[in-house]
Amino acid sequence: MSPRRERREEFTSYYGRPILKEPTWEALDIAGYIFAGGLAGASSILAAGAQHSGRPGLERTAKLTALTAISASVVALVHDLGRPERFVNMLRVAKPTSPMSVGSWILSAYGPLAGASAAANVLGIFPRAGKAAGIGAGITGSAIATYTAVLIGDTAVPTWHDAHGRLPFVFASSAAASAGGVAAALAPLDEGAPARRMAVVGAAVETALSVAMERSGHLSAETFLRGKAGRLLRLSKAFTVGGAVGLALGGRSSRVVSTLGGLAVAAGSALLRFGVFEAGRASTLDPKYVVVPQRERLAAGRPASAEAGKERAAVDAGAGKATGTTTAGHAAEANTTHAGEAQPA
Amino acid sequence: MSVTQLGMPSLGVPRKGFFTDTSLCIGCKACEVACKEWNSVPADTNLEITGESFDNTSALGANTWRHVAFIEKQVPAQDPSAHDGVKWLMSSDVCKHCTNAACLDVCPTGALFRTEHGTVVVQQDVCNGCGYCVSACPYGVIDQRKGDGRAFKCTMCYDRLEAGEEPACAKACPTKSIQYGELDELRERADARLAELKERGEEGAQLYGRDPDNGVGGDGAFFLLLDEPETYGLPPDPVVTTRDLPAMWKRAGGAAAGLLAGAALVFWGAKK
Numbered sequence: 001m002s003p004r005r006e007r008r009e010e011f012t013s014y015y016g017r018p019i020l021k022e023p024t025w026e027a028l029d030i031a032g033y034i035f036a037g038g039l040a041g042a043s044s045i046l047a048a049g050a051q052h053s054g055r056p057g058l059e060r061t062a063k064l065t066a067l068t069a070i071s072a073s074v075v076a077l078v079h080d081l082g083r084p085e086r087f088v089n090m091l092r093v094a095k096p097t098s099p100m101s102v103g104s105w106i107l108s109a110y111g112p113l114a115g116a117s118a119a120a121n122v123l124g125i126f127p128r129a130g131k132a133a134g135i136g137a138g139i140t141g142s143a144i145a146t147y148t149a150v151l152i153g154d155t156a157v158p159t160w161h162d163a164h165g166r167l168p169f170v171f172a173s174s175a176a177a178s179a180g181g182v183a184a185a186l187a188p189l190d191e192g193a194p195a196r197r198m199a200v201v202g203a204a205v206e207t208a209l210s211v212a213m214e215r216s217g218h219l220s221a222e223t224f225l226r227g228k229a230g231r232l233l234r235l236s237k238a239f240t241v242g243g244a245v246g247l248a249l250g251g252r253s254s255r256v257v258s259t260l261g262g263l264a265v266a267a268g269s270a271l272l273r274f275g276v277f278e279a280g281r282a283s284t285l286d287p288k289y290v291v292v293p294q295r296e297r298l299a300a301g302r303p304a305s306a307e308a309g310k311e312r313a314a315v316d317a318g319a320g321k322a323t324g325t326t327t328a329g330h331a332a333e334a335n336t337t338h339a340g341e342a343q344p345a
Numbered sequence: 346m347s348v349t350q351l352g353m354p355s356l357g358v359p360r361k362g363f364f365t366d367t368s369l370c371i372g373c374k375a376c377e378v379a380c381k382e383w384n385s386v387p388a389d390t391n392l393e394i395t396g397e398s399f400d401n402t403s404a405l406g407a408n409t410w411r412h413v414a415f416i417e418k419q420v421p422a423q424d425p426s427a428h429d430g431v432k433w434l435m436s437s438d439v440c441k442h443c444t445n446a447a448c449l450d451v452c453p454t455g456a457l458f459r460t461e462h463g464t465v466v467v468q469q470d471v472c473n474g475c476g477y478c479v480s481a482c483p484y485g486v487i488d489q490r491k492g493d494g495r496a497f498k499c500t501m502c503y504d505r506l507e508a509g510e511e512p513a514c515a516k517a518c519p520t521k522s523i524q525y526g527e528l529d530e531l532r533e534r535a536d537a538r539l540a541e542l543k544e545r546g547e548e549g550a551q552l553y554g555r556d557p558d559n560g561v562g563g564d565g566a567f568f569l570l571l572d573e574p575e576t577y578g579l580p581p582d583p584v585v586t587t588r589d590l591p592a593m594w595k596r597a598g599g600a601a602a603g604l605l606a607g608a609a610l611v612f613w614g615a616k617k
Contacts, residue, residue: 014578020485024476049612082474082494089473093455100453142601150593155480168600294582304560304584
């Protein structure tokens with residue numbers, strides 16, 4: 001905790017009780033799902049690269065990793081429901097207003113593609129269709145790895161919502177690090193160069209972006225540094241940085257270093273998701289993360305109503321333009337039309 | 346209206362709502378009891394004494410759809426030789442039935458829906474207990490029922506409204522602290538009541554959730570409070586999270602594109 005961030009808040013509450021409800025989600029299910037989804041999605045991207053650059057060992061490893069991870073993540077998702085037998089109700093509507101609905105449909109597209117490309121590869125059947133499925137899995141995989149940031153950002157949970165601008169990039173880089181790490185650990189050494197590079201670059205970006213997220217200046221960001229979340233995130237950085245340094249220095253020449261370094265980077269990525277999850281939970285338990293920022297906003301003369309008025313004025317001024325913006329936002333679900341918006345992740 | 350918010354469709358009939366005038370609340374909890382009875386809301390298992398004045402339900406939740414808050418506010422004595430006084434604040438809280446309802450927006454199954462009265466209700470035969478609405482609500486109203494797994498909250502007595510009756514809590518309220526009716530009319534009534542209280546010197550009196558321009562586009566259930574909202578456990582200036590959803594999708598699209606581009610670069614220069 002830097003002294004700069006320490007604020008002395010005085011605020012009123014109702015017997016110190018939380019205003020928000022604690023997330024009903026289990027850490028193992030949902031943080032685990034976000035990690036496994038990221039691992040699967042980025043592994044599919046890695047597999048697509050491997051299948052088109054003549055690296056059959058890396059291709060098979062990444063495709064099997066993707067299938068295993070996405071299967072585990074679907075199990076975790078269903079397990080977390082209050083009524084697991086009603087899982088298919090997720091597919092009775094398609095709602096762009098609900099990231100969980102959008103995610104369910106992305107998952108429905110991605111899962112079969114990842115499964116088909118892995119099956120074709122392992123069984124040696126339909127090679128051309130298998131590769132096409134591999135490309136599809138890579139593209140939809142980029143959505144699987146990033147939509148989860150929108151999923152948790154689109155809540156009233158202070159830490160998650162306040163981080164919504166950075167979280168997609170943190171998750172994307174962390175997904176790349178984990179996929180690169182697992183592939184570096186499991187793929188043949190002489191084919192593993194792209195995996196190691198993905199792990200090292202992903203780990204570097206993940207570390208830089210998560211530090212930026214933790215120092216964003218939002219009051220809620222202090223939950224990243226305290227308690228269980230703080231411990232998880234410090235451990236995450238130790239694994240991520242340690243593994244990446246190992247991979248960069250000795251990954252090319254040593255099987256042992258490549259395996260341990262890769263697994264350490266992947267573990268760091270998993271710990272990051274659990275840390276972010278716990279930070280969000282902590283921010284719902286203390287009413288100060290709700291009251292203090294809202295009071296500060298009101299004191300600064302920027303109530304929510306002012307924003308609403310501005311928004312409406314913007315919509316009134318250019319209805320077509322506003323709609324266009326939103327539509328572009330939705331196209332992101334498919335993630336095929338956004339190359340122009342690529343940010344230095 | 347953004348594509349990322351469902352908002353309020355045109356109903357064709359006046360929108361219904363609650364106006365809870367806490368200056369009239371006597372803390373009898375008849376609303377809590379009537380709500381439980383009419384809606385067959387189960388008791389929470391433990392009978393707990395919280396030590397928080399006369400409040401032993403503490404918060405709204407899956408099994409508490411009306412919650413009466415009790416605040417004992419110290420009033421410093423004017424005369425130093427006299428004892429400090431206590432001012433009682435009591436307020437019956439309820440689901441706000443927001444115009445831009447985050448729970449409704451994020452529900453992935455369509456279990457939450459906007460009724461013909463303009464209220465927000467969970468269809469219990471559809472809800473699969475994903476819990477997304479619980480984390481989306483900026484007021485901390487809706488929750489998952491333990492042992493059942495589904496999400497529950499106030500329905501504004503949907504069944505009674507269908508029969509032309511008023512909700513059970515409003516019917517049971519002995520002081521007309523809870524008023525049910527057409528929202529526009531309730532807002533006028535609330536404005537008049539606020540002016541009356543201000544005239545009487547109630548400095549802290551304020552309307553909460555009445556403004557159609559607030560962060561949730563106006564609350565279908567709004568309040569007249571005698572102190573700041575957070576004193577009653579209410580967020581002072583909540584915002585519906587889905588307002589930022591277009592920006593979030595854009596960032597996620599950028600991140601996904603960056604991930605694909607980064608992966609391509611990784612292969613570009615990699616030695617075979």
